Amino acid sequence: MTESHPLNLQTAARQIKTWGTELGFNDLRITDTDLELDAARLKAWLGNNMHMPLEWMTDHGDMRYTPNSLLEGTQRVISVRLNYLPEDVDLIAPLKNENAAYISRYALGRDYHKLFRKRLAKLAAKISEAFPNSTQRALVDSAPVMEKALARKAGHGWVGKNSLIIHPEDGSYFFLGEIYTDLELPIDQPDDADRCDDCEACLKVCPTDAFIAPYQLEVKRCISYLTIENTGPIPLEFREAIGNRVFGCDDCQIICPWNKQPATTNEVDFSPRNDLDSADLSRLFRWNEEEFLTATVGSPLRRSGYHNFLRNLAIGLGNAPSSDEHISLLKQRLAENISELLNEHIQWAIERQESRRKRRRKSKRA
Ligand code: SF4
Ligand code: SF4
Structure with missing residues (x-):
């Protein structure tokens, strides 16, 4: 977007982050759309059929790693984190109790999609309102997106050997969502140094x-x-x-x-x-x-x-x-x-x- 706006892009990025916090997101970071490195890894993984039997993972060609083909003109991706681990929920006891049913801790309450989508849509609407000629698209598991690669680039953490994004202070119990935008917002730096070391x-x-x-x-x-x-x-x-x-x-x-x-x-x-x-x-x-x-x-x-x-x-x-x-x-x-x-x-x-x-x-x- 080259048009002039009431807010400059630095101020806009700060404002978007403030809105993100007000909407209850735990972190919001901005990155560009260059996923070349991650695309190569994804292709190798798919090439080895590691995704099977999830055939749909290859359905959308290069759309997954070229944000521009999902929303034309995309310049930046706003990557948003929402923690999901409820306080006081025991992770170990039900796993050790053979009479108990262990349900993944993300699935104990209400499905996150509705809440996350609603909030992300609100955020996208606020951005569109502040930048009337810009285009935003909010995404929560609704389109082929390399959300972990985008989260790593945006600075939410590194990809652990368990293939999850790990935040150095907050761990890995969080959901990710994205807003694609054609605004050239300033990008955040990754903090993706691999801290797994020799742990396995x-x-x-x-x-x-x-x-x-x-x-x-x-x-x-x-x-x-x-x-x-x-x-x-x-x-x-x-x-x-x-x-x-x-x-x-x-x-x-x-x-x-x-x-x-x-x-x-x-x-x-x-x-x-x-x-x-x-x-x-x-x-x-x-x-x-x-x-x-x-x-x-x-x-x-x-x-x-x-x-x-x-x-x-x-x-x-x-x-x-x-x-x-x-x-x-x-x-x-x-x-x-x-x-x-x-x-x-x-x-x-x-x-x-x-x-x-x-x-x-x-x-x-x-
Ligand atoms: S990869 Fe992780 S989630 Fe999947 S079975 Fe192994 S420990 Fe469980
Ligand atoms: S290797 Fe260790 S530090 Fe890295 S993701 Fe696995 S358990 Fe965590």
Whole structure:
């Protein structure tokens, strides 16, 4: 944009950041659109089929790394961070409790998209109002965008070996959103020095060995993919390793030393609903479809759908300590014959429960 404006661009950038803070964002930084380096990494990753079976990742050609092709004339990207970890939510206890259902900590409350989009749209509208001849487009997971690459360039942190953006003080529990703009705002400097050093904790802790190398995540092995996007059966080789993780996984964040004192949020929308931060596997497995739909209004859990949520819970119960209660609950659900896919997972769980019960009885007799 070359036209003169009531605000100069330095002042505008400061003003936009102030508006961002007023709207509740935790940080807002500005970068240019040169993603050449990151595009090369993305192409190599896609070339090795690490994204599969998420075929849609190649759907938009170069749009992902050329912001200009998504919004013509884009000069800058405003990268915005919103923390999501609710205060006082335990990360470890439910993971260690084999009778509990572990739900990724980002998914305990209301789906962030609505809140984030609304705020980002407000911010874009304010910018458009201050710069009447400029164009803005707000994006939250709604278009092919290299949000982590943009966040790194903008100075939100570095890309850790777990492939997440890590902020040196606040850790990695945050969502990212972007506004593309044709205003030539002054850019912020990256602070992307790799602080992972010789740490490999995230690579080692991953229950399903999803990292084929540092920074290289193989999607089809990741529990987040397996329990959320995957609509088919969960391969046998991963079932035991999945443990009680019934919706997503946070292990490679929890273990990270830069998350020892992570930034939290007091956004009411992100507070746990229906005690999902400490729910029992059996309580959730008892939900009928209506109860599931009522309990998950506006929740990210809707993404897996009822049947696949039960599928995940069946795996959790198969890995839970053996008990008569678990076995009878699983048999009850099997008798309902909800779907072939679910039945197969329930049968797997019953076999695991029964074989452990047999072993326990044998060892008692010995
Ligand atoms: S989210 Fe879990 S399964 Fe996926 S890479 Fe991280 S530790 Fe591994
Ligand atoms: S756990 Fe270690 S290697 Fe992994 S992202 Fe954190 S600092 Fe880097």
